[in-house]
Amino acid sequence: MVALRAVQRFDAYQQRHGWVGVPIAVVYKFVEDQGGYLAALIAYYGFLSVFPLLLLLVSVLGFVLHNDPHLQQQVVDSALHQFPVIGDQIGENIRSFHGNPLAVAAGAAGGLYGALGVAQAAQNALSKIWAVPRHARPDPLRARLRSLLVLGGFGIGLLATTGLTVLASDERFLGAHLGVAVRAAASVAAVAVNIGLLLFAYRFFTDRSVRLRHLAGAAAGAAVLWQGVQWGGTYYVRHQLRGATATYGLFGIVLGLITWIYLGALIFVLAAETTSVRVHRLWPRSLPTLFTDKVELSQADQRAYTSYAMTETFKGFERVRVSFDPPPPRKGDGPADRGVQEAGDAPGGAEVAAGHPPAPPD
Structure with missing residues (x-):
């Protein structure tokens, strides 16, 4: 638990400070x-x-x-x-x-x-x-x-x-x-x-x-x-x-x-x-994203994963829909959290044209 809290603190720190978040x-x-x-x-x-x-x-x-x-x-x-x-x-x-x-x-x-x-x-x-x-x-x-x-x-x-x-x-x-x-x-x-x-x-x-x-x-x-x-x-x-x-x-x-x-x-x-x-403003990223699905994706994470899907489109008239379900419940999550996951909501979902990937913020 001590190690987990240390990782969470570092994750929060790197997401607030670009000099650490950008290299990551x-x-x-x-x-x-x-x-x-x-x-x-x-x-x-x-x-x-x-x-x-x-x-x-x-x-x-x-x-x-x-x-x-x-x-x-x-x-x-x-x-x-x-x-x-x-x-x-x-x-x-x-x-x-x-x-x-x-x-x-x-x-x-x-x-x-x-x-x-x-x-x-x-x-x-x-x-x-x-x-x-x-x-x-x-x-x-x-x-x-x-x-x-x-x-x-x-x-x-x-x-x-x-x-x-x-x-x-x-x-x-x-x-x-x-x-x-x-x-x-x-x-x-x-x-x-x-x-x-x-x-x-x-x-x-x-x-x-x-x-x-x-x-x-x-x-x-x-x-x-x-x-x-x-x-x-x-x-x-x-x-x-x-x-x-x-x-x-x-x-x-x-x-x-x-x-x-x-x-x-x-x-x-x-x-x-x-x-x-x-x-493309692909930072800050959430630290656990490379290691587990049980993670709350940042906006930069979602932009990155959406762009990866767009990269593999072969035709200009091809349409790709990218959506992100809530992360699976971690150990200790309550019934309410599990209910949200089972409901299949897809916050962050977006339908984009194959030739027009989502633009990064200015």
Whole structure:
């Protein structure tokens, strides 16, 4: 009973204070949206795209710079700097790769397939997070055309952020000594480019009219976290895994790359979840909702569960009715409470059109 009362007091407190209630609501929505699986799907296709593209890069450099191995090594070191673990391994063994048409074709095809998969997985994740009904999402052809357009913009942005990250991390770049001010400015610029890329993805991959000012905060936080992940991965490789290649071999390299990509996907999904919770006012949530049906739902709970039902509508003329019965009586409830439950009243019930989910309060 003491523990139950403590939980009830904390529940009441977090529902009154946004600094606690919002993070809890984000975690709840992340769990209910199966955010871990959404991030894992993005990471899977990310792995399929990164590895072939890295091999493609090495193969192309084998053609273009075959007469200048030193410059070839410098370019590879710079370009792979953002890919801890596997980037270092390919960079150290560049001479074992020889450019040939088959490698270029395989790398291009594999990279394009994986990159389109990343874009499609990101679109699907954002549609689920923003409760976009299935009938309102773009058809498979338009979705892939949109992905190609976004990938073009991302390619340019990633080239820019790659160079800036290299400038921020190395004291010397292509033989030139970099001062502290230059490296600090490069770090800030890299974060700014990442913010722009995230805003670009969130805005064009979301079939909802979401204002940029609502997306800016989460995008900035995600960009800073991603920069930290990049620095942390580079530091770990340089100081903890140095000389460990023979021990861990390919298994450690692949696990390291997948983990690194998954962290990036997780940051992407969590930032979108945070924005969705704040824009749709999906807080405060009732703490017991994830664990039991014996709970009084808050208005935010009802809005969240209604939006989940709306997300699964397949046709624009489909109608969905969402209602919430009183919670089952808990141990110790009186006969009056049980009578209300047995009467089958449905307070909070609402009939909504499939294309028009309930709007959050302003």
